[in-house]
Amino acid sequence: MWRRLGGDGVWSFRVPWAPDLGLFFSLRVDALSLVFLFLITGIGTLVFLYASGYLRASPRRVPFFFFLTLFMLSMIGLVASDHLLLLFVFWEMTSLTSFLLIGFRSDQGTARRGASQALLVTSVGGLCLLAGFILLAQAGGSWEFSELLTRGEAIRGSPFYPAILGLILLGAFTKSAQVPFHFWLPNAMAAPTPVSAYLHSATMVKAGVYLVARLHPALGATELWHILLLLIGSVTAVLGPLMALREQDLKRLLAYSTIGALGLLMMLLGLGSESAMQAAMVYLIVHSLYKAALFMVAGAVNQKTGTRNVRALENLMQVMPLTAIAAILAALSMAGFPPLIGFMGKEMIYQAKLDSIHSSWLVGAAGVFANCLMVAIAFIVGINPFVGRIKKLPQVSKEVGFSMWVGPVILALVGLGIGILQPSSVMNLLASASSVAWGASADFAIKPWHGFGWVFILSLLTLAVGVLMFWLRRPLRYLIRRALDWEALEPERLYFISLKVLQFGSDMVTRSLQGGRLSHYVFGMGLGLLLLWGSAVAELSFVPSLSSFQSPGLEELAISSFILTALVALAIRRGRIFSVVMMGSLGAGVALLYITHSAPDVGIAQVLVETLSVILVLFLVAGLPQVVARTRPHHRAIRILVSCGLAICMTALSLLTLLRDPNVDPVSRFFVEKSVSEAHGANVVNVILVDFRAFDTLAEITVLALAALATLLLLKPMIRKTPGRSDR
Numbered sequence: 001m002w003r004r005l006g007g008d009g010v011w012s013f014r015v016p017w018a019p020d021l022g023l024f025f026s027l028r029v030d031a032l033s034l035v036f037l038f039l040i041t042g043i044g045t046l047v048f049l050y051a052s053g054y055l056r057a058s059p060r061r062v063p064f065f066f067f068l069t070l071f072m073l074s075m076i077g078l079v080a081s082d083h084l085l086l087l088f089v090f091w092e093m094t095s096l097t098s099f100l101l102i103g104f105r106s107d108q109g110t111a112r113r114g115a116s117q118a119l120l121v122t123s124v125g126g127l128c129l130l131a132g133f134i135l136l137a138q139a140g141g142s143w144e145f146s147e148l149l150t151r152g153e154a155i156r157g158s159p160f161y162p163a164i165l166g167l168i169l170l171g172a173f174t175k176s177a178q179v180p181f182h183f184w185l186p187n188a189m190a191a192p193t194p195v196s197a198y199l200h201s202a203t204m205v206k207a208g209v210y211l212v213a214r215l216h217p218a219l220g221a222t223e224l225w226h227i228l229l230l231l232i233g234s235v236t237a238v239l240g241p242l243m244a245l246r247e248q249d250l251k252r253l254l255a256y257s258t259i260g261a262l263g264l265l266m267m268l269l270g271l272g273s274e275s276a277m278q279a280a281m282v283y284l285i286v287h288s289l290y291k292a293a294l295f296m297v298a299g300a301v302n303q304k305t306g307t308r309n310v311r312a313l314e315n316l317m318q319v320m321p322l323t324a325i326a327a328i329l330a331a332l333s334m335a336g337f338p339p340l341i342g343f344m345g346k347e348m349i350y351q352a353k354l355d356s357i358h359s360s361w362l363v364g365a366a367g368v369f370a371n372c373l374m375v376a377i378a379f380i381v382g383i384n385p386f387v388g389r390i391k392k393l394p395q396v397s398k399e400v401g402f403s404m405w406v407g408p409v410i411l412a413l414v415g416l417g418i419g420i421l422q423p424s425s426v427m428n429l430l431a432s433a434s435s436v437a438w439g440a441s442a443d444f445a446i447k448p449w450h451g452f453g454w455v456f457i458l459s460l461l462t463l464a465v466g467v468l469m470f471w472l473r474r475p476l477r478y479l480i481r482r483a484l485d486w487e488a489l490e491p492e493r494l495y496f497i498s499l500k501v502l503q504f505g506s507d508m509v510t511r512s513l514q515g516g517r518l519s520h521y522v523f524g525m526g527l528g529l530l531l532l533w534g535s536a537v538a539e540l541s542f543v544p545s546l547s548s549f550q551s552p553g554l555e556e557l558a559i560s561s562f563i564l565t566a567l568v569a570l571a572i573r574r575g576r577i578f579s580v581v582m583m584g585s586l587g588a589g590v591a592l593l594y595i596t597h598s599a600p601d602v603g604i605a606q607v608l609v610e611t612l613s614v615i616l617v618l619f620l621v622a623g624l625p626q627v628v629a630r631t632r633p634h635h636r637a638i639r640i641l642v643s644c645g646l647a648i649c650m651t652a653l654s655l656l657t658l659l660r661d662p663n664v665d666p667v668s669r670f671f672v673e674k675s676v677s678e679a680h681g682a683n684v685v686n687v688i689l690v691d692f693r694a695f696d697t698l699a700e701i702t703v704l705a706l707a708a709l710a711t712l713l714l715l716k717p718m719i720r721k722t723p724g725r726s727d728r
Contacts, residue, residue, distance in 0.1 A: 012082065012146075026144055028082035031432035035281065036079040036210055039202040043292050044072045046407035050296050051194035053403030054303070064104055068198070071097035075203045079210055084133040084143045091129065091175075091207065095122045098204050102191040110190040117495070121184045125174025129211075132167030135160045140218070149217045149439065156222055165219055168211070169228055176208030176262045179236045180491035185259055189251040193299025196251060200258055201295060202288035209265045213280065217439025220272050229270025234366040236263025241373030245473065246481050250298040250308040250381055254291065257334075257377045260370055261287045267367065268349065269437075271356040277434040279348035285430070286333065286345035286415070293330035293411040294382055297323055300400045300408075301385060313385035320399050324386040326408035331382020333415045335375040335466060336459060341419040346371060346462065350455045368458060375466020376473060384470075526642050533649040555596055563589040576621040584614035602685055 013027040029037065048068065055061045074093035081087035096119070103115030139158035140148040148155070155161060172178075177185040185205065189196055199205065212229070219225060240260030247253045261283075268280040300323050301316065302308045317324035333342030349371070353364045399405060418426055469476060513524060552560070563586060570582040587610030594603035671684055671692060681687035689697050 014082075017083075017086075022143060023085060024083060024144075025086060026082035026146075027080045028146055029080050030436050031429060032210075032213060032436040033079045035284065035429060035433045036206065037076065039206070039285070039288050040072060040075045040079070043202045043288060043411070044068075044198060046410060047194050047198040047292070047296075049403050050197065050299075050407040051192075053401045054192065054194055054299055056401075060104070064101075064192070067097055067100045067104070068194070071101060071199070071203070075207070078207060082145050084137055084145070084148075087145075087211075088126070088130055088133060091171075092123075092126050094204055094207060095119055095126060098122075098188075098199055101195045101199065102188045104192055104195065105190070108190060110187075114184075114187040114190040118184045118188050120499075121174050121181055121495070125171040125181070128167045128174075129171025132164050132171065135164045135167065136218075139164060145214065149215075152218045152221075152439070155218050161219075161222075162224060165222075165224060165228070168215065168219070169232075172208035172211045173232060174208075175211075176205050176266070177236075177259050178208070178232050178263065178266060179239055179259075180494075182236065182240065182259045183490070183492035183495065186247075186252050186255040189249075189255050193251070193295060193302070196255075197292050197295035197299070200255060201291035205258060205262055206284070206288070209262065209269070209280075209284065212266065212269050213277075213437040216269060216272065216277075216437050220269075220439070226270055226272065229266050230363055233263045233265070233267030233270050234363055236260065237267055237370040238263070238366050238373075241370055241377055242480055244377050245373065245380075245477050248309050248311055250301065250310060250313075250385075251295070253310065253377060253381050254294055254298060257374060257381075258287075258291060260374065261291070264349065264367065264370060267363065268352060271352060272438075273352060273356045274434070274438055274440075275348070275355045276352040277438040278431065279345070279352040281430045281434045281437070282341075282348050283345040285418075286342050289411050289415045290330040290333045290342060293326055293408040293415075294334070296404070296408040296411075297327040297330070297382070300404050303404075304400060310380055310385060315387060317386040320386070320405075322399055322405045322409060326405065326412040327382040327386055329412035329416055330408065331378040333412070333419070334378035334382065336371065336462065339416070339419045341415045343459070344419055344422075346459055347455050350458045354454060368462060371462045372465040372469060375463060376469035376476075379467070379470040380473060523639060523642065526646055530642055530645045530649060533653060534645065536653075553596075556593070559589055559592045559596065562592075576624060577618065580614055580617050580621060584610050587613075599685065601683065 009030075011029045013025075015025045017023040017025045048065070051064065051068070052061075055064060058064070071094060074090050074097055077090035078087055078094060081090060099115045099119040102118055103111050105111040136148065136155065137143045139155045139160050140151045141154075142148055142151070155164070158164070174181045185200065188200070191199070237260050240256050240258070240263055244253050244256030244260070247256060265280055265283060265287075268276045268283065298308060300320070301313060304320065305313065305316070307313070329340065333340040336342045336346035349367060353367055417423075513520070566582050566585040566589065570579060570586070573579075573582075587606060591603040591606035591610065594600070594606060671688055675681055675684045675687045679687045679691040681691065
């Protein structure tokens with residue numbers, strides 16, 4: 001499979017989901033998907049092993065591994081989906097499962113807040129993504145990637161293209177923590193370290209990168225594409241590492257550096273050239289390897305020392321040599337030292353920026369500056385805690401267990417091995433993935449070494465400036481804190497303001513629509529039904545003819561007059577007891593109509609129900625206070641208009657039902673024809689209730705029984721407190 005998909009091979013699987021709606025469960029794995037699948041499953045396996053030691057003493061290990069497995073399956077489905085809606089389903093599943101993982105320590109307020117923030121931000125992006133997918137399917141004429149990617153010209157020429165691109169990029173930016181949606185990622189560091197090592201290195205935060213790379217053949221190669229991705233990517237690439245240098249917590253340092261790395265990836269995808277796509281694929285591997293390793297190292301250090309403060313950590317190599325080896329190798333790869341894979345990635349990034357016609361000097365300078373900051377961060381998180389003078393640490397005794405050091409060591413050695421050996425299978429796979437993302441069938445070839453030229457000079461300059469920044473990290477941290485102290489302008493502040501506005505609006509809507517007054521509820525339902533039925537009646541092309549009506553008989557006229565008289569009296573006369581009696585009279589009139597139309601059993605049932613209802617309601621209203629009219633005249637006029645509108649709509653719908661289109665076969669004919677032959681009953685009404693609609697009747701009985709039990713439970717305390725009552 002490696003060799004087959006390493007070329008231009010594709011594995012696909014397609015089964016009907018809802019074929020009448022054009023929905024299929026479509027999976028498609030090509031070289032681009034395979035790169036992400038290797039990251040998801042490979043790093044995921046090591047994270048599972050790491051978590052077994054990290055959570056050894058936790059009583060909630062089983063739920064944790066269950067959530068982690070669900071997340072892994074969601075990511076696998078996301079990168080293997082060939083259908084837009086199927087990808088969206090898996091996209092939202094990653095948001096939900098990440099919420100469960102980030103908030104795993106639910107007893108901690110920071111974990112709950114971080115999980116909620118991540119879920120809200122990514123869910124808003126998911127809604128934008130869904131809207132973009134719908135427009136994309138309309139513009140491209142298909143819901144499947146395999147077809148959409150071949151219709152790029154039609155999609156880019158669509159008048160909906162700006163909206164499609166904007167909505168889809170919003171979804172990708174929220175998922176991949178791009179400015180201004182980056183703030184949720186550092187706050188998600190309240191999650192257990194295995195979650196951070198997995199979600200925030202190779203999986204969840206890379207979902208947006210995958211989506212942008214996947215849709216490049218259909219949406220890329222336009223000025224709007226280049227402007228949006230280069231602008232957002234450049235700002236994110238610089239701002240992430242700058243904000244990282246303000247921090248002293250290992251995990252938050254790594255989180256902000258992840259934001260910067262994701263910005264670099266978006267910047268490369270925004271360039272859109274052949275060399276940029278190759279650099280993006282290589283740097284994707286580079287970042288996943290060193291970041292997962294460093295997160296695992298941070299968790300191991302915290303478990304042994306009880307702190308993640310970088311200012312309190314030095315000379316840990318003496319007691320944690322294996323962890324130190326993994327940390328130093330991963331940090332050197334992050335900084336871009338040869339011969340690790342990080343050096344290859346940095347060289348290819350610089351070459352892509354020099355080659356691209358869309359890379360201005362400002363974009364190039366932003367990339368170089370961001371890489372210099374990455375060098376400084378690499379020394380702070382991966383080298384400084386393990387070398388230098390020894391300090392008094394609270395819990396350091398010996399190396400962590402095998403399950404906690406083997407993962408970072410393997411990841412660090414893989415980065416070293418690829419950098420030295422440059423295996424052809426890996427290079428060919430990355431080249432094929434680059435070709436898929438670029439959208440061309442040309443044979444790409446990864447060129448890890450670019451000779452002694454401008455690229456090499458920029459690499460040396462980056463290392464030199466980065467090391468200098470590390471030595472000057474304390475004054476630099478002070479300057480950055482002063483310069484980036486923009487609390488009033490931070491996007492997270494806007495997030496909290498949005499939550500307050502949303503809560504205020506929700507309270508206003510709740511107080512307006514659910515204020516506790518039954519009349520408001522009835523009015524709202526009536527207005528909604530009026531709009532719904534009115535639009536339905538207005539759209540009907542069939543106009544009934546009244547010529548088919550028969551003249552009513554004397555008994556029908558008398559009963560109808562009785563019903564109308566009761567209705568008028570009910571509307572004019574006030575008083576609860578009088579209203580209840582009139583309602584019962586209405587029911588009795590309807591029962592008489594049933595009897596005159598050869599349905600005596602239904603009429604008798606109606607009489608029994610109305611009689612029982614009148615008696616029960618009279619007992620209930622007898623002790624209530626007198627009704628006081630407080631309705632304003634204009635409110636009363638509006639209610640009268642809505643009531644008249646409902647009456648007109650109901651009359652129209654009744655006429656349409658009685659005088660239906662002769663070309664339409666009524667469903668009632670089916671019940672009449674099948675009542676005896678299929679249900680073996682001559683009484684059609686009874687057969688409908690107990691046979692054709694048996695489950696509906698059973699559900700109604702169940703609801704009534706539950707309501708009776710609930711009423712009994714509510715009244716039971718009152719019955720027990722009744723004076724003079726003795727329990728036996």
